Amino acid sequence: MKTSFKTLSVTYDDGLVHLEINQPPSNRMNSLFFNELSSLVDELCKKDGISAIVISGKGRHFSSGADLDDLLQKAVHPEKELSSSGTFSFFERNHFSFLYFEELNIPVISAIRGVCLGSAMELALFSHFRFCSEDAVMGLPESTFNLIPGIGGTSHLIKLAGLAKGLELVLHGEMFSAADALQYGIVDKILPRKEVVPFALEFAKKISVNYYKEKKTLYLNSAA
Amino acid sequence: MSEPAGMIHWEAQDSIGILTLDAPRGNFLSDPEFIAPEQLKDLLDQDGAKALVICGAGKHFSGGARLDDLFKLAANPVHLAERMNKGKSLLDFIENLDIPVIAVINGICFGGGLEIALACHIRICSEKALFAFPECNHSLMPGMGGTIRLPGKISWASSLETILGGDMLNAQEALNMKIVDEVLPQEAGMEKALLLAKKMTKDRPRKVIRYILQALRNYKSMPLAEAMKEETRMFCELAYEEMERRKNENLL
Numbered sequence: 379m380k381t382s383f384k385t386l387s388v389t390y391d392d393g394l395v396h397l398e399i400n401q402p403p404s405n406r407m408n409s410l411f412f413n414e415l416s417s418l419v420d421e422l423c424k425k426d427g428i429s430a431i432v433i434s435g436k437g438r439h440f441s442s443g444a445d446l447d448d449l450l451q452k453a454v455h456p457e458k459e460l461s462s463s464g465t466f467s468f469f470e471r472n473h474f475s476f477l478y479f480e481e482l483n484i485p486v487i488s489a490i491r492g493v494c495l496g497s498a499m500e501l502a503l504f505s506h507f508r509f510c511s512e513d514a515v516m517g518l519p520e521s522t523f524n525l526i527p528g529i530g531g532t533s534h535l536i537k538l539a540g541l542a543k544g545l546e547l548v549l550h551g552e553m554f555s556a557a558d559a560l561q562y563g564i565v566d567k568i569l570p571r572k573e574v575v576p577f578a579l580e581f582a583k584k585i586s587v588n589y590y591k592e593k594k595t596l597y598l599n600s601a602a
Numbered sequence: 603m604s605e606p607a608g609m610i611h612w613e614a615q616d617s618i619g620i621l622t623l624d625a626p627r628g629n630f631l632s633d634p635e636f637i638a639p640e641q642l643k644d645l646l647d648q649d650g651a652k653a654l655v656i657c658g659a660g661k662h663f664s665g666g667a668r669l670d671d672l673f674k675l676a677a678n679p680v681h682l683a684e685r686m687n688k689g690k691s692l693l694d695f696i697e698n699l700d701i702p703v704i705a706v707i708n709g710i711c712f713g714g715g716l717e718i719a720l721a722c723h724i725r726i727c728s729e730k731a732l733f734a735f736p737e738c739n740h741s742l743m744p745g746m747g748g749t750i751r752l753p754g755k756i757s758w759a760s761s762l763e764t765i766l767g768g769d770m771l772n773a774q775e776a777l778n779m780k781i782v783d784e785v786l787p788q789e790a791g792m793e794k795a796l797l798l799a800k801k802m803t804k805d806r807p808r809k810v811i812r813y814i815l816q817a818l819r820n821y822k823s824m825p826l827a828e829a830m831k832e833e834t835r836m837f838c839e840l841a842y843e844e845m846e847r848r849k850n851e852n853l854l
Contacts, residue, residue: 528837533821542783
């Protein structure tokens with residue numbers, strides 16, 4: 379049975395799952411989104427025959443990231459953090475949702491158009507491939523709000539961009555362009571805006587036969 | 603305790619500590635522990651440093667250990683092992699600092715000098731910088747973590763070639779191999795390092811800097827699930843404090 383979600387749109391095409399963040403225009407990730415994402419992960423866990431997942435945002439942008447006000451409302455004193463409704467378990471669960479995508483042995487691709495910031499960037503970093511539009515703007519701006527990336531962003535960014543560039547991007551919190559992201563090794567391919575999602579879907583179909591995570595470069599070269 | 607004070611020079615600028623290796627003829631290190639970790643910590647605390655820059659006085663970063671000094675120490679194997687271990691603890695201390703550490707490399711960066719640079723988080727070098735692990739040419743091997751930190755940063759194959767081959771690499775080669783992060787014209791390195799340090803830390807609360815570096819360290823040293831749990835814990839703590847701050851300022 380398929381659950382219907384408010385903040386997510388999920389399309390099944392045979393084994394290909396297209397997941398769209400559905401809160402236009404900015405596709406902000408509020409707590410409802412994170413809860414629904416977690417339910418979707420539960421649902422996908424039980425499902426057989428999934429061959430690939432493509433993640434994108436509805437409309438102009440991928441997502442502007444977590445809804446900070448909504449999130450800070452949930453913050454409770456660390457010492458009172460005992461109940462299962464606390465921020466800690468909320469974020470732990472989000473971590474688990476993101477990790478689910480990374481650990482899959484089928485290709486997971488983020489198709490990034492427009493803005494992709496904070497938690498949205500983190501979600502994209504847990505994908506195996508990142509394709510973005512020429513006008514994409516990415517970043518982990520958490521430190522500019524006196525916070526740190528909360529869902530694995532720091533370690534994942536540094537894995538791709540190296541310690542020096544990663545540390546600079548996370549500590550300074552600056553946004554970077556598609557061209558910079560490609561140079562830093564954060565995205566794998568830049569495409570014209572209109573082609574990003576169709577290309578990702580096509581690519582997903584093509585490589586999902588006998589997919590091996592370790593052969594990422596090979597797949598990318600074959601798609602060039 | 604030996605007296606390492608003669609090998610370094612310290613200053614601070616706008617909450618950025620600058621540790622200059624300063625020893626005769628190319629900053630050769632007569633003792634692997636060129637400054638005691640406690641002393642370095644005191645200096646950082648005293649100046650409230652939010653970032654650390656390590657560089658060499660004069661034309662070179664450091665030529666590493668001087669062979670005759672080393673062989674003198676080697677006469678007493680227990681003593682040598684003790685000095686090497688002290689040096690290693692110092693490099694571990696630098697690598698694990700809670701603030702960003704940038705190496706500015708001019709001229710020669712050999713052996714122990716390269717091992718110091720590899721313990722830093724970011725390496726900026728001048729066009730004329732030269733890198734090498736020359737130990738093998740003297741029937742020795744890197745002894746201050748070089749064989750461990752180099753393959754942690756570049757490919758295993760390139761590490762083997764660099765360490766066993768003992769050949770010199772110029773700045774461009776070092777950049778291509780990702781031993782250094784940026785190559786700049788001579789003299790521009792220090793300016794860039796200070797600018798970068800300032801950009802990264804000026805507007806950041808100390809706690810945010812500390813937690814980001816801690817999160818990175820955890821990622822290297824802990825099982826993934828544990829590191830993620832720690833990151834969430836640190837995030838939630840900061841989120842709570844930020845929420846309180848905003849409440850107090852009626853922003854929320």
